[in-house]
Amino acid sequence: MLKFTEEHEWLRVEGDTVVVGITEHAATQLGDIVFVDLPEEGTEVTKDDEVVTIESVKAASDILAPMDGTIVEVNDVLADNPALVNEDPLGDGWFFKMEIEDKAALDELMDEEAYLKYIG
Amino acid sequence: MTDDDLLQTPLNALHAELGARMVPFAGYAMPVQYPMGVLQEHLWTRAKAGLFDVSHMGQVLLRPRSGDVADAARALEALVPVDLMSLAPGRQRYALFTNAAGGIEDDLMVVNRGDDLFVVVNAACKAADIAHMQQHLSEACDVVALPERALLALQGPAAEAVLEALVPGVAGMRFMDVGVFEGSHGALWISRSGYTGEDGFEISALAAQAEALARALLAHPDVAPIGLGARDSLRLEAGLCLYGADLDATTSPVEASLTWALQKARRPGGARAGGYPGADRIGRELAEGPARLRVGLLPEGRAPMRAGTALFAVEAGGSAIGHVTSGGFGPSLNRPVAMGYVAADDAAPGTPLWGEVRGKRLPVAVVPMPFQPTTYKR
Numbered sequence: 458m459l460k461f462t463e464e465h466e467w468l469r470v471e472g473d474t475v476v477v478g479i480t481e482h483a484a485t486q487l488g489d490i491v492f493v494d495l496p497e498e499g500t501e502v503t504k505d506d507e508v509v510t511i512e513s514v515k516a517a518s519d520i521l522a523p524m525d526g527t528i529v530e531v532n533d534v535l536a537d538n539p540a541l542v543n544e545d546p547l548g549d550g551w552f553f554k555m556e557i558e559d560k561a562a563l564d565e566l567m568d569e570e571a572y573l574k575y576i577g
Numbered sequence: 578m579t580d581d582d583l584l585q586t587p588l589n590a591l592h593a594e595l596g597a598r599m600v601p602f603a604g605y606a607m608p609v610q611y612p613m614g615v616l617q618e619h620l621w622t623r624a625k626a627g628l629f630d631v632s633h634m635g636q637v638l639l640r641p642r643s644g645d646v647a648d649a650a651r652a653l654e655a656l657v658p659v660d661l662m663s664l665a666p667g668r669q670r671y672a673l674f675t676n677a678a679g680g681i682e683d684d685l686m687v688v689n690r691g692d693d694l695f696v697v698v699n700a701a702c703k704a705a706d707i708a709h710m711q712q713h714l715s716e717a718c719d720v721v722a723l724p725e726r727a728l729l730a731l732q733g734p735a736a737e738a739v740l741e742a743l744v745p746g747v748a749g750m751r752f753m754d755v756g757v758f759e760g761s762h763g764a765l766w767i768s769r770s771g772y773t774g775e776d777g778f779e780i781s782a783l784a785a786q787a788e789a790l791a792r793a794l795l796a797h798p799d800v801a802p803i804g805l806g807a808r809d810s811l812r813l814e815a816g817l818c819l820y821g822a823d824l825d826a827t828t829s830p831v832e833a834s835l836t837w838a839l840q841k842a843r844r845p846g847g848a849r850a851g852g853y854p855g856a857d858r859i860g861r862e863l864a865e866g867p868a869r870l871r872v873g874l875l876p877e878g879r880a881p882m883r884a885g886t887a888l889f890a891v892e893a894g895g896s897a898i899g900h901v902t903s904g905g906f907g908p909s910l911n912r913p914v915a916m917g918y919v920a921a922d923d924a925a926p927g928t929p930l931w932g933e934v935r936g937k938r939l940p941v942a943v944v945p946m947p948f949q950p951t952t953y954k955r
Contacts, residue, residue, distance in 0.1 A: 488806075489615060489616035489617075491913075492879045492881060492906070494880060512881050514616055514806065514906050515609075515615060515806055516883075517883060536879065
């Protein structure tokens with residue numbers, strides 16, 4: 458099941474964890490991504506904390522935690538190959554996995570149809 | 578300012594047709610990138626040839642009232658710390674407008690066209706520069722702004738062959754040569770120069786001819802349109818300053834490591850020493866050295882150090898000894914590059930420094946510039 462935030466993140470639910478990345482729309486808008494600064498595994502985050510910084514050729518942007526939880530795994534491959542975010546934003550270009558405390562909060566996020574309408 | 582208030586260059590319709598993403602820049606709607614994207618546009622320019630619309634820049638003629646171009650050169654020397662009396666016809670030279678405090682009001686190119694001087698200034702400064710020249714040069718010169726002219730740049734290793742096919746004769750020019758070429762696109766004022774570190778040309782054409790000229794250049798398979806995004810990363814790798822970022826009204830040419838642009842004749846002890854705004858400070862800094870210097874900075878890691886990043890001589894504690902003024906990712910080097918100002922004691926190449934990025938101090942080394950070797954045809 459894929460969920461989307463207004464910050465152009467996607468969340469894929471895998472059991473008790475969710476995988477988080479950015480949408481193709483966001484990756485295209487950012488342009489060529491050259492650096493991804495990932496959080497440390499085990500970091501506890503609150504919704505809207507700045508957890509990831511992405512640098513494109515042009516500028517830096519922050520990715521916010523989509524909900525409360527704990528970072529349990531990060532996609533280390535991005536350190537050497539940040540271009541994966543442009544090449545495969547919904548697949549190999551994922552950022553981190555987090556354990557979330559309140560699964561019900563997922564219901565407040567957009568589904569794919571709502572997100573596509575949101576970006577117009 | 579809303580987008581509706583933005584000025585347009587003569588190539589505005591062509592940019593739209595090419596799929597450019599337009600942004601406001603110095604009051605103009607300008608292409609920041611085309612569908613190729615900044616990274617590939619940068620690499621294309623280094624490998625083949627990139628076409629840039631730089632029509633937003635200010636083009637100005639200084640026509641000597643006496644008819645003798647030396648009188649225009651002598652008058653303009655009162656505004657810049659540069660030797661213009663020795664600038665030969667058909668040659669171009671880099672110059673700086675200074676202020677009374679020895680800071681830089683703008684950087685510019687000056688061309689001796691034989692009968693007059695042709696000056697190219699930055700878009701954001703052009704109104705002030707024209708007023709400045711009218712105020713101080715009107716006795717000696719007619720100061721004529723040329724809004725009816727567009728400016729294109731063709732840059733990269735294929736530029737010579739591409740332009741020679743359209744404008745025979747340009748291949749014989751050397752770096753900083755300038756000529757007027759009459760042809761099917763009207764009178765083109767062409768200089769062998771640019772802002773990328775690559776061999777290439779800047780072409781001043783009448784606005785009405787600019788689109789046809791641009792289309793003729795783009796028809797060559799080696800030529801792609803390049804936006805302001807790649808223009809910035811190209812000039813940064815070439816170690817070239819951006820006015821407003823690396824140079825400003827408080828920065829002296831000596832601090833900015835631009836002493837190469839200050840010829841002997843205008844330095845203390847020279848034939849025409851001083852006689853320009855801020856000569857006291859600039860002369861003193863030439864003799865004693867400045868307190869801070871612009872240097873190249875090579876971050877060790879993958880994290881870019883953007884403009885504003887504070888620089889430290891120690892990994893923890895202490896106070897900042899400088900800051901980054903331009904920084905980003907250098908596609909040709911495939912790593913971050915930056916330039917900035919540091920205390921003179923910390924300016925020697927090889928000096929290890931730390932840049933504070935998001936609260937963490939990351940190692941960065943002072944290095945000579947350019948980062949990318951230039952390929953000018955000298």
